[in-house]
Amino acid sequence: MVTSSHPQIQPILSSKDANIYYGNFLAVRDVTIDIPKNSITAFIGPSGCGKSTVLRCFNRLNDLIKTFKMRGRMNYHGQDLYSPEIDPVAVRRQIGMVFQKPNPFPKSIYDNIAFGPRLVNYKGDMDELVERSLRGSALWDEVKDKLNESGLALSGGQQQRLCIARAIAMQPDVILMDEPCSALDPISTLKVEDLLQELKEKYTIVIVTHNMQQASRASDYTAFFNVEQTDRGRTGHIVEYDRTEVIFQNPQQQATQSYVSGRFG
Amino acid sequence: MNSTPFPTPEDSSNQGLINRLKRQPSSPRTLFNTVMTVIVFVCAAIAIVPLVAVLWYVLEKGGSRLSLELFTQLPPPPNALGGGFGNAFIGTLMTVGIGSAIAIPCGILAAIFLSEFAAGTRLANWIGFLTNVLSGVPSIVVGVFAYSMVVLTMGGFSAIAGGFALAVLMLPIIVRTATESLALVPQEARQAAVGLGATRFQTVARVVLPAALPPILTGVMLAVARASGETAPLIFTALFNNFWPKGVSEPIATLSVLVYNFATTPYKNQQELAAAGSLILVLMVTIASIGSRLIVKRK
Known part of the structure; x- marks a missing residue:
């Protein structure tokens, strides 16, 4: 009953029959999804349904978990991300990540942005890159006079935009966002959402969110995840994946209909 | 009578409740x-x-x-007046310096291994356990160990042997405090670095270590303070010397051994020098710990 691969645009990330395990526990099963380029794709669903787990597979961040195993395929521009010849560090440079909790380094605003480019010995004009990245995350006007102050001195919303700027500075292809607004107030949330619309001109964005209004407002495509109890624990899977307006207005699955209308979850 | 539905203090039914709030000194x-x-x-x-x-x-x-003479003159012979312990002061700096040069890099790198690369593995647990055992080994035993390891193989007492003994004593303190400091660095910081495409080494060197540096320095200072006051392991490694140090492979005087030697002599001048030596030792340790506090505060 899994519907997927609807968008008929060339996918930048695609996953086929991926099963994700932690040890022997099957966390998410049968993930088949195509993420189109220059779009915003939202992952929604109840807690524990594996949205973040799938997201973190796309830039191999789950490799840090010792018991993690992935069976199936996860492709980036058609290349298998889990092939032995692929360096996970290089993957993370192309596919950036913004975390749920704003996590600036305990360094100055400038050094936070310059951190990534310095990792790869960026040869260009660092000042210019820092400014461009901060402008890109709509933070420049607020911090241009205090670039040497600690990133931790900013408000939560500013910190999250700093983290987005930090991801942009690596000039990635894709930006993965794991509930980036869950720790922010409504005004900061709106700023980040506005920012997403600008960012998708240049980048492909995949965003995990618990906020259904956010998914319906901000995304082009939405994947609804659900979780079911099996004899081996709670396993998540994708119920339905389609254009956002279809998911919210005319979903094909009963479970999706119940979730987006607020009857469970 | 009441315009609100809430009970007021005048309500006798609430008096027991109100009484319970009052102070009861006895x-x-x-x-x-x-x-x-x-x-x-x-x-x-x-x-x-x-x-x-x-x-x-x-x-x-x-x-x-207390005077400058203490640092510029050699210990006097028995019954003579004046003198100082300049050689012992330099000797303490040398042995502690040698000990630090061995123990600080080894200890911090070991802590990085334990907390960043092998955390949770059986090997790390064993090393952590053995480090704790090492920190409980009496310093005299460490002295005997350094004696057989360095003095006997090098063919004589020396500043190097003393420094080696001190390094063995400093190592567990540094490893333990540095491991704890590194563990306090939030996991989010590591994830942020890895998410930006940092390698493991870059993550440790550019994010984790700088964030943990202040508490690590405190641990290092603690170890230096402990080492500068140690006597037992120095008695049969660095021994003692009445003259200015000529090198690291000669027996060398240290403040702690000077205090040990002089405090029990019957000569008043020597006893006074021992007391002055104790004072300098206490001052060195105090300055070291205040210094480490300042470093931590400034960060």
Whole structure:
């Protein structure tokens, strides 16, 4: 009953029959999804349904978990991300990540942005890159006079935009966002959402969110995840994946209909 | 009569409730509280007594001899007047310096291994356990170990042997405090670095280590302070020397061994020098720990 691969645009990330395990526990099963380029794709669903787990597979961040195993395929521009010849560090440079909790380094605003480019010995004009990245995350006007102050001195919303700027500075292809607004107030949330619309001109964005209004407002495509109890624990899977307006207005699955209308979850 | 639905204090039905809020100075609970508070303060005062007493004793006995001469002159022969312990002061700096040069890099790198690369593995647990055992080994045993490892193989007492013994004593302190400091760095910081495409080494060197540096420095200072006061492991490794140090492979005087040697002599001048030496040792340790506090505060 899994519907997927609807968008008929060339996918930048695609996953086929991926099963994700932690040890022997099957966390998410049968993930088949195509993420189109220059779009915003939202992952929604109840807690524990594996949205973040799938997201973190796309830039191999789950490799840090010792018991993690992935069976199936996860492709980036058609290349298998889990092939032995692929360096996970290089993957993370192309596919950036913004975390749920704003996590600036305990360094100055400038050094936070310059951190990534310095990792790869960026040869260009660092000042210019820092400014461009901060402008890109709509933070420049607020911090241009205090670039040497600690990133931790900013408000939560500013910190999250700093983290987005930090991801942009690596000039990635894709930006993965794991509930980036869950720790922010409504005004900061709106700023980040506005920012997403600008960012998708240049980048492909995949965003995990618990906020259904956010998914319906901000995304082009939405994947609804659900979780079911099996004899081996709670396993998540994708119920339905389609254009956002279809998911919210005319979903094909009963479970999706119940979730987006607020009857469970 | 009431315009609000809420009960007011005048309501007699609430009087019992209100009475329960009032202070009851003679209740067993209050008395027990007072007694325990007094006991806690008395115990805190008792804990401070030895510290104040030691400082007072050292200042009173050694304060009068405090002068530049102490650092520029050699220990006098018995019955002679004046003199100093410049050689022992330099010797302490040398042995502690050699010990630090071995123990600080080894200890911090070991801590990085334990907390960043092998955390949770059986190997790391064993190394952590053995480090704790090492920190409990009496310093005299460490001295015997350094004697057989360095003195016997090098064919004589030396500053190197003393420094080696001190390094063995410093190592567990540094490893333990540095491991704890690294563990305190939030996991989010590591994830942020890895998410930006940092390698493991870049994550440790550019994010984790800088964030953990202040508490690591405190641990290092603690180890240096401990080492500079050690006597037992130096007696049969660095030995003693009445003259200025000529190199690291010669027997060398240290302040702690000088205090040990001179405090028990029958000569008044030597006894005074021992007291002055104690004072300098206490001052060195105090300055080291204040210095580490300042470094931590400034960060």
